Amino acid sequence: MPRASRSKIQLSEEEKKRRRREQKKLSIRRARAKMNEAELEERRSQDRERYRRKKEQGKIKxxxxxxxxxxxxxxxxxxxxxxxxxxxxxxxxxxxxxxxxNTPPSSPSFSRIKVGNAIVKRNARILRIENNYLKKRILELESKMAKYRMRAIRSSNRENKEKTVPQKKA
Structure with missing residues (x-):
């Protein structure tokens, strides 16, 4: 579903490039944050090797x-x-x-907030479960409805055929 909050302002090419670079940096930073020790050490060794090659080529002084x-x-x-x-x-x-x-000591209202949050989460979970159940029920009823609709169409077609087919006289 598209975002409703996007503005209609057209960005310049330079602004688009700048935003793309920022997004790329952010994605690289997130990927590095998710790395485990082995991957991180491998990445560091690659960086060291790249730095050494650039230094030998004279690109870095x-x-x-x-x-x-x-x-x-x-x-x-x-x-x-x-x-x-x-x-x-x-x-x-x-x-x-x-x-x-300068922060005052915590008051009992914080525990009330926690309890309130727990209640909100519980209610949301219950509603989510009920929602899923109702969605499944809707699918079942729609399939039954389609089945009975087809039955009705077929029976009406059969009746129409019987009416249109001439009866043999005995």
């Missing part, structure tokens, strides 16, 4: 391939990024700590 001045610039960028990453991690930890400290 390592830090030693740059001039001393370029090395300093690159390392400066690395330091700034590392500092920014550490700062973000620190902020997220502080935010979590702040939320934990």
């Amino acid at each position: 390592t830090i030693k391939d740059y001039t001393p001045r370029e090395q300093r610039q690159i390392r400066k960028i690395w330091r700034e990024r590392a500092k920014l990453r550490r700062h973000k991690e620190k902020n997220s930890k502080n935010a979590l700590r702040f939320v934990e400290q």
